[in-house]
Every structure is written in C-alpha cells, then in structure tokens.
Amino acid sequence: MATLTPPAPPTNVRFTRISAGDNHSLALDSNGNTYAWGQNYYGKLGDGTTITQRNQPVRVHAPAGVTFTQISAGWGHSMAIGSDNYTYAWGYNNEGELGDGTPNLRSTPVRVSTPAGVRFTRISAGYWHSLAIGSDGNTYTYGSAYAWGNNSEGELGHGTGGNQHTPAPVSTPSSGNPTNTWKTISAGNSHSLALDSD
Template structure:
C-alpha cells in the first residue's frame, strides 16, 4: 500500500527536503502548495496516517479510539474527562474546529459544541453543551462520521453521504454563491445557493458508486468510493483537492491522478489544508478490468435536503 500527500506544505508535511532534493528543479519539495499527489515513499506499507497542522504526519500502526476513553471522552477544557451516558455505547468520535460528532454502536449520530455554522445538524445555529441526537438521521443506520472546521459528514450503511454545516467554500458539495459569481452576474434567478445547511442533506458523489470512507479538512472534503475512486471538493487554495489546480469546487470531482496511475484508493485522511491518501495497484487486487467512471451529472439533482 502506498500513501500520497497533496495540499499545504509550508512545514514540509508532504515533502521533506534532503540534499538531493534541494538540487532538483521542479520538485515539489519546498513548495507551499502541492497540487498533484506526491508518493510518501517512507510511508509505504503503513496502515494509518494522521495529519496535523505543522507536521508531515503522525503514524499509528493500530487503530486508535482517542479521544474516546472507557466510559467517556476527553474534553479540551475542564473538566477534562466527561462521562457519556451508558445508553450511547459510543463507537467513534470526530472533532471539528469547535464541535464534536459521535457515532454510537447502533449507528445513531450525536453532536455537541459550537453550532454557529449549522455544524450540529439540529436545524438551528444554537450551541449544545451535551451530546444531542441528530433527529433528521434518526432511524437510519450510519457507519462512520467525520468533522471539518465547521461542517460535518456521515456515511450511511448503504454508502449514502450526508452533509451539514458551513458551505462557504463548497465543502458540503452543495451550490456555493462565492464559487458561482458568474451565475450571479448573468442574473440567473433560478440558482439556489447554500451558505449554511443546518439539517443533514444527501449528496450523490457518483451516480453509480457507494461511499466507503470520508474525511474532512478545515474547508474541504474527500471521499473514497467502494470502487476505489477518490472524490474531493471544497476549498482548494493549497492544492488539497488534488486536481492540479488551486481552484475550489462545490461539486464532488474525481481525482484523475489515481485513475491514470491505475491505482485503487483504499483510504483518505484530511489535514486542515492538505490530504493524505492510501492506494494500491489494481493488479494487486485483481481489478484490472474495473469499468471506467460513468458521466458525472451536474445540476440541482445532485443534492436534496432531508
């Protein structure tokens, strides 16, 4: 398995310079923005990577459940340890900039913390001191959750993707006014823009694929399909979307690099402004004849509000 990195590189999180690198022209080493996935050679075969703000990556060989601990969770302010109700039976916890998203063993989603950008998914902008169930998802089983700076994502048992929170940079995959100024100038009165999505919304990343895993950066999102394709969207100023540009997107777009390299993506981890992806050669998995991606539909049918 090979790990790749792209996006913010000011602290050499992606490319660590050495003597030979400094002499090479056109190398990504030393660049603040890395727009094309770079092979992290020293991380080949590793099982997990965790991104951090100013480091290349923190590596975990085993699954780590922190900040969950037996009977509760760790808080950033006193009391440091807070107990969880026994009926929650927490499975995993994702932390955003100012909020938390918890997934229970039964597949229910609870959120708490700052709610000023709709990131709690309760329909308003009110903060919550204690875990509160996301009622719009009640009755549907979720298998994973992720949190960005001010947005939240979860994946349903059937591979459906649900999003809510701030959409200023298109990080929800919903139409963003800031990214579609041309439509405004043309006087398109029918355009619908979403700046804050306070309830979970269903987004179709790819018409024929289910989502296997998802991760959130500060203002961007990345999702891996069950067929091994990586889709990214949101803020792209540092190349963290992997599309060889620094443009932002409010619609999921496949990262062509991995398809062109005949790589099957198996995992993705977002840092605040960068992205790390694990992939294997399709021949290794016996997937040489995986069909090409179908045409991507564009327009309002890509999303619906729950």
C-alpha cells in the same frame, strides 16, 4: 492542574466511534445514532439549530429511516455515511464543502451529490473541503478518490484552481501505478493525504 471531565452521554448510550473537529465533536452509538457537542456555528452539530454552543451531546437529525455508519468532523462542517449508502454533510458550506451543489449553510444533514453509480466508502472532513473514496470501478477498479470544497491551496488534487461544489475525481499521481486503489484519506487544513494500495 485542571481536571478534564468528559461530556456525559445520554442515558443507556454506548459510543462506538468518535471524531473531533475544530471546536466540535461527533460520536456514533451502537445503534447508528449520531451525537454532537461543542460550538454550533453554521449548524455543524446537525441538530437543526445554529445555537452557539452545546455543552452536552445532542442527537444529529439524520434523515428518516437512516442511521450512520461512519462520521467525520471538520472545521465548520460534519459528514457521515448513511445505512442507505448515501453520504451526508451539514454545517458551513460557503466553499462547497457539503457537496450538495450550493453554497448554503445546512443545520441538518443533506445528501452529497455523488457521481452516478458511485457510493462513498470512506470520508474525511477538512477545514473548507471534503474527501471521499468511491467504489465506482473507474481507473482504480474501486477506490477512486473524490474531493470538493475550497481549492485555494490545491487541496482538492484536481490539478486546477477554483472551488468545487460537488465531488470530482482526484487526479492520478503521474508517478503512480494506475491500477492501484486508494485505501485511506485524510483532509487537513489546506492539504489532503491519500494512501494507495502500493
């Protein structure tokens, strides 16, 4: 039987949140700094490099003056919500999963292009797509769900085909109560889940 040895965090750092992706992990410390380790293909560790692998936690290069409050690791990309109320993403982006309107790989966090007047309150990074709950006061009062990235299996929930390179609202279930709000979301491999307030 093999013995598992957890990676050593940097000295005097206490991790308060963690998220495991396909071949990498993220951890948020008590000061809002984010660390990553594991495979770094496509820059998904966010340290400004595409070095193949990091066996110890490295600090994610957050924008100046921004700390992260929420993290989510996907297959080839990572996401975070910043202390400035913006959502950031980095890593693989061929399918538009970073939500910055481009298919360009990013090895440091870039701001997700959110709809005007909307901030995201929850995030989930999937395989080639991303999900978020917005506080936009729309049909759901608050908590409208947004999705972007690959849509080959309908995982974005828009009711249409084709990839989406910026966040777009998820369709309201036809049998649902239009006044309900989304409470939580989870992005999987080629599917998505959302739990409403009902």
